[in-house]
Amino acid sequence: MTEPAPIVFVVDDDPSVRRAIKRLVESVGLHVELFGSATEFMNSSHPDVAGCLVTDIRLPGISGLEFQRQLAKANNEIPTIFITAHGDIPMTVRAMKAGAVEFLTKPFRDQDLLDAIHMALERDRARRKRQAETAMLRERLESLTPREREVLPLVVSGLPNKQVAVEIGTTEATVKVHRSQLMRKMGADSLPELVRIAEKIGISGSKR
Amino acid sequence: MISASVALPGSYDYGEVARSVLIAIAASYAALDLAGRVTAARGRVRLAWLSGGATAMGIGIWEMHFKGMMAFRLPVSVQYHWPTILAALLLAILASAVALYVTSRQKMGPVEALAGSVVMGAGMAGLHYLCMAAMRLPAMTLYSPLLVTCSILLAILFSLIALLMTFGLREETRWSVPRRLGSAFVMGGAVSAMHYTGMAAASFLPASPPNLSHAVNISPLANSGIAIVTLIVIVAAIVTSSVDRRANVEVQRINQELEHRVAERTSQLEAVNQALRGEIAERERAEEGVRRSEERLRLVIDTLPALVWSKLPDGSADFLNQRFREYTGLSVEEGLGWGWMRKAFHPEDRAEEEWRAAFAAGQPFEKEARMRRADAAYRWFLHRAVPLRDELGNVVKWYGTTTDIEERKRTEEALQEAQEKLARVTRTQAMGELAATIAHEVNQPLTAIITNGNFSLRQLEGAIPNLDELRAAITEIVNDGTRASAVILRIRGMLMKGVPRRTDLDINQTVQDVIVLLRNELSRNRVSLRMELPSDLPRVPGDPVQLQQVLINLIMNAVESMRTSTEGARELLIRSAKSIDGVLVQVHDSGPGIAPELADRVFEPFFTTKAEGIGMGLSISRSIIESHGGQFSLVPASRGALFQFTLPVSSGNAP
Numbered sequence: 001m002t003e004p005a006p007i008v009f010v011v012d013d014d015p016s017v018r019r020a021i022k023r024l025v026e027s028v029g030l031h032v033e034l035f036g037s038a039t040e041f042m043n044s045s046h047p048d049v050a051g052c053l054v055t056d057i058r059l060p061g062i063s064g065l066e067f068q069r070q071l072a073k074a075n076n077e078i079p080t081i082f083i084t085a086h087g088d089i090p091m092t093v094r095a096m097k098a099g100a101v102e103f104l105t106k107p108f109r110d111q112d113l114l115d116a117i118h119m120a121l122e123r124d125r126a127r128r129k130r131q132a133e134t135a136m137l138r139e140r141l142e143s144l145t146p147r148e149r150e151v152l153p154l155v156v157s158g159l160p161n162k163q164v165a166v167e168i169g170t171t172e173a174t175v176k177v178h179r180s181q182l183m184r185k186m187g188a189d190s191l192p193e194l195v196r197i198a199e200k201i202g203i204s205g206s207k208r
Numbered sequence: 209m210i211s212a213s214v215a216l217p218g219s220y221d222y223g224e225v226a227r228s229v230l231i232a233i234a235a236s237y238a239a240l241d242l243a244g245r246v247t248a249a250r251g252r253v254r255l256a257w258l259s260g261g262a263t264a265m266g267i268g269i270w271e272m273h274f275k276g277m278m279a280f281r282l283p284v285s286v287q288y289h290w291p292t293i294l295a296a297l298l299l300a301i302l303a304s305a306v307a308l309y310v311t312s313r314q315k316m317g318p319v320e321a322l323a324g325s326v327v328m329g330a331g332m333a334g335l336h337y338l339c340m341a342a343m344r345l346p347a348m349t350l351y352s353p354l355l356v357t358c359s360i361l362l363a364i365l366f367s368l369i370a371l372l373m374t375f376g377l378r379e380e381t382r383w384s385v386p387r388r389l390g391s392a393f394v395m396g397g398a399v400s401a402m403h404y405t406g407m408a409a410a411s412f413l414p415a416s417p418p419n420l421s422h423a424v425n426i427s428p429l430a431n432s433g434i435a436i437v438t439l440i441v442i443v444a445a446i447v448t449s450s451v452d453r454r455a456n457v458e459v460q461r462i463n464q465e466l467e468h469r470v471a472e473r474t475s476q477l478e479a480v481n482q483a484l485r486g487e488i489a490e491r492e493r494a495e496e497g498v499r500r501s502e503e504r505l506r507l508v509i510d511t512l513p514a515l516v517w518s519k520l521p522d523g524s525a526d527f528l529n530q531r532f533r534e535y536t537g538l539s540v541e542e543g544l545g546w547g548w549m550r551k552a553f554h555p556e557d558r559a560e561e562e563w564r565a566a567f568a569a570g571q572p573f574e575k576e577a578r579m580r581r582a583d584a585a586y587r588w589f590l591h592r593a594v595p596l597r598d599e600l601g602n603v604v605k606w607y608g609t610t611t612d613i614e615e616r617k618r619t620e621e622a623l624q625e626a627q628e629k630l631a632r633v634t635r636t637q638a639m640g641e642l643a644a645t646i647a648h649e650v651n652q653p654l655t656a657i658i659t660n661g662n663f664s665l666r667q668l669e670g671a672i673p674n675l676d677e678l679r680a681a682i683t684e685i686v687n688d689g690t691r692a693s694a695v696i697l698r699i700r701g702m703l704m705k706g707v708p709r710r711t712d713l714d715i716n717q718t719v720q721d722v723i724v725l726l727r728n729e730l731s732r733n734r735v736s737l738r739m740e741l742p743s744d745l746p747r748v749p750g751d752p753v754q755l756q757q758v759l760i761n762l763i764m765n766a767v768e769s770m771r772t773s774t775e776g777a778r779e780l781l782i783r784s785a786k787s788i789d790g791v792l793v794q795v796h797d798s799g800p801g802i803a804p805e806l807a808d809r810v811f812e813p814f815f816t817t818k819a820e821g822i823g824m825g826l827s828i829s830r831s832i833i834e835s836h837g838g839q840f841s842l843v844p845a846s847r848g849a850l851f852q853f854t855l856p857v858s859s860g861n862a863p
Contacts, residue, residue, distance in 0.1 A: 014652040016688050020659035023681055027666055058648060085651035106655040110662035 006050035006121045011035045013060050024110055038067035050128055052120030057084040068098050079120035137201045140186050148182040155179055156198045216282050216347050216412040224279030228272050233396030235268025238442045240388040241449045243374045246312035261308050264445035266301030271438035273339050276403045278431050284345050287423035292342035296335045303331020311374040324371050329364030336406045344423040347412040355409030359402055366398035515610035521603040523567035537582030554578035554586050570595055570603050587614040624728050649695040653688035660685045710749045715791050716741040716784055722759040733767050735778040745791050748855040750836050758829040762795040762851050769799030790856040797848040807842050
C-alpha cells in the first residue's frame with residue numbers, strides 16, 4: 001500500500017523567502033504549499049495526508065505563536081517548525097512547550113531545515129498511523145453488544161470467567177460466549193493482545 | 209545725868225551760827241559743783257580735781273563746824289588744842305574725798321551709796337567730836353548718848369541724802385545751777401542741823417583748868433580770818449570749777465559743732481556714697497543687660513541650625529559657632545585660621561587657592577565642599593560668605609554660614625542617576641528595536657539568498673541540474689541582494705519616519721533647550737561650556753525634536769571623547785552663525801579629535817569608534833539634517849573634533 005505524498009506547508013510573509021524554501025524543499029522530492037499569512041492557511045482546505053508546517057514567527061496579522069495556539073485549539077496536531085529572524089529564548093521555550101518540532105533562526109542552514117522537515121513528517125506519519133489504528137479499534141468497539149461491552153473491562157482486568165459471571169449476575173457459560181465473541185469482534189487472538197487493544201482505546205482493567 | 213543747874217550755861221552767837229550755816233551751804237554748793245567736775249574729768253586731772261575739791265570741801269565743812277563751835281558761848285574762856293583741830297580738818301578732807309569719789313563714779317548702787325554715806329557720816333561725826341575734843345576749858349564735857357547717837361545717825365542720813373543729790377546733780381544741765389543752789393541749801397541746813405544736834409548732846413560741868421599745852425586762844429580776828437580764808441578757798445574752788453565748766457562747755461560746744469560738722473560732712477558723704485552706689489547699681493544693671501543680650505545673641509548663634517562663622521578679610525577664621533565646632537569636632541584653636549579647611553574639608557575639596565581668590569575678590573560667594581564630621585563621615589555642605597565693609601568699601605570681615613546639603617546632593621545625584629538610567633534604558637530599547645528591525649528586514653533577503661544559494665549548489669551537485677530552476681534561483685539571489693541593500697537605506701529613512709514636523713524655530717533656543725537637558729552631564733564630567741549664539745539669526749523651518757536629537761548626539765559624542773582623554777581642559781564650544789542661505793551650527797570639543805583617515809567613515813551606518821556604540825548616531829544625524837535640506841559635515845580643526853550643520857531658510861527639498 002503506497003502512502004500519499006506528504007505536503008510541507010510554508011507560511012511566510014516574504015514571497016522571496018517562501019519561494020526559496022519551496023525550491024529547496026521540492027528539490028528533495030517533497031510537495032510544498034505556500035501561504036503568506038496564518039489566516040490564509042487556516043482558510044484553505046488541506047488533503048488528509050501527512051504534512052508539516054514551516055512558519056515564520058513574525059507574521060502579518062496573527063503571529064506565529066498565536067497561529068500555533070489556534071491550530072491546537074482546532075485539534076490540528078500538525079507538527080510545526082518555526083523560523084524567525086530574531087528569536088529570543090522565552091519565545092523559543094514557549095514554542096517548544098507548545099509542541100514545536102524545531103526552532104530555526106534566519107538565515108538557517110538548508111540541511112537543518114530539511115532535517116527538521118523530515119523529522120516532522122515522520123512524526124506526523126506516526127501520529128496518523130496511531131490515529132487510524134485507534135479509529136479502527138473504536139469502530140470495532142462500537143460493534144460490541146452492550147453485554148459484551150460490560151464484560152470487556154472485567155476480562156481485561158484479568159478476572160476468571162466464574163467471577164465475571166458473579167459480577168454481572170449470569171452463568172459462567174454465558175460469559176464464555178460473550179468473551180469469545182468480543183475477542184473475535186476486537187480482532188484479538190489472545191488475552192494479552194486484547195489487553196493492549198483495550199489500552200489503545202482507553203479501556204483499562206475495571207475496578208472490582 | 210548732870211542737872212542743868214550744875215552745868216555751865218551756854219549761849220549761841222546767832223551771827224556766827226548764820227555764818228556757819230552760810231559756810232555749810234557754800235561748802236555744799238562747792239561739793240555739788242566739784243562732783244560734776246570730778247565726774248567730767250579723767251586721769252590725772254580727775255585726781256587733781258578730787259584732791260583739790262576734797263580739800264576745799266573739807267575745809268568748808270571743817271570751818272562750818274569750827275564756826276559753829278565759835279558761835280557757842282560759854283561763861284569760861286575756851287582755848288583749842290590745835291593738833292586735834294588739824295586732825296579734824298584732815299578727817300574732813302578725807303571724808304570729802306570719799307564722798308566725791310563715790311559720787312563721781314560711773315554708777316552708784318545702793319551698796320556704794322550706803323557705804324559712802326556711812327564713811328562720810330562717820331567722818332562728819334568724827335570731825336564734830338574731834339573739834340569738841342579740841343576744846344580746852346575749865347569744865348568737864350558730858351555727852352547725852354541719845355543725842356550723840358541721833359547726831360551720828362543724822363550725819364549718816366544727811367550724808368546719804370547729800371550723796372544721792374550730788375550724784376543726781378553731777379551732770380551739767382541747763383538747770384544745774386539753781387538746782388544745785390537749792391540742794392546746797394538743803395545740804396548746808398542738814399550739815400548744820402547735825403552739828404547743832406551734836407552740840408546739844410554736850411553739856412559742860414565746871415572743873416579744874418585744863419591742860420593748855422598746844423592750846424591756842426582763837427581771837428575774833430582769827431576766827432574771822434579762818435572764815436574768810438575758808439570762803440576764799442571755797443569761792444576759788446567754785447570759780448575754778450565754773451571756769452573749768454565753761455571751758456568744758458566751750459570745748460563741748462566746739463566738740464558738738466565739730467561733731468555736727470562731722471555728722472553733716474558724713475551725711476553729705478553718705479549722700480554722695482548713696483548716689484555713687486545708685487550709679488554703680490545702675491551701671492551694673494546696664495552691664496547685666498548688655499551681658500544678657502550678648503548671652504542671648506551667643507545662644508542664638510550657637511543654636512542656629514547652621515554652622516556659622518566669621519572670618520578675617522583674607523579668609524582665616526576668627527569665630528566658629530558651637531555647632532560648627534561640634535559638627536567638625538574641632539576645638540576653637542584648631543578651627544581658627546585656615547584650620548576650618550585644612551582640618552575639616554575633604555582632601556579633594558581643599559581648594560585653598562580658589563577660596564583665597566574668592567575672599568580676595570571681595571564679592572559674596574558660595575561654594576560647595578564636603579566636610580568631615582566628628583565621626584569621620586563626610587557630608588556635602590554649602591558655604592556662603594558675605595563681606596562686611598567699612599565706609600571706604602574695604603572688607604573688614606566675612607560672615608557666613610555652612611549648610612548641610614547632603615540630602616539635597618544625594619537627591620540630585622539619585623535623580624541624575626535615574627535620568628541617566630532612563631536615558632540609557634530608552635536608548636537601549638530604541639537600539640534593541642532598531643536592531644530587531646534591522647535583523648528582520650535584512651535577514652529576510654539574506655535567508656532567501658542563502659536558501660536559493662544552497663538550492664543552486666544542490667542542483668549543481670546533482671546528476672542533471674534543472675537549469676531553468678537554477679537560473680530562477682540565481683536571479684532571485686541577485687534580486688534579494690539588491691533588496692537587502694535597499695533595506696538598509698530604508699531603515700535609515702525609517703528612523704525619521706512619522707510625519708515630519710516643520711515649524712519656524714530659533715536654532716539658538718533649540719541649543720539652549722538642549723543645554724538645559726545636558727547641564728548635569730556637562731558639570732558631572734567637568735566640561736566647561738562656551739556658547740556663541742548671536743541674536744540676529746533668521747528663523748529656520750525644522751523639527752525641534754529631531755534637531756535636538758542631532759545636538760544631543762553631537763554634544764554627547766564630544767563629552768564622551770573628552771572624557772577619554774585625561775589631559776587638557778575639557779572645553780566645549782557651541783557656535784551659531786548666519787550661513788549663505790540659512791544658519792550654521794558648530795559643535796567643537798577639545799578631545800582627541802578624529803583621525804583624518806577615519807573622517808570619511810564616521811557617517812557610515814554602523815561605523816563607530818566607541819566601545820559600546822552601534823555607529824548610528826552620526827549617520828542618523830546626517831539623515832536628519834539632510835531631510836531638512838541642510839548639510840552635515842566634519843570640519844578639519846587644529847584641535848579636537850568640529851562638526852557643523854547648516855539649515856536653509858527655505859527647505860524646498862524636505863521629504
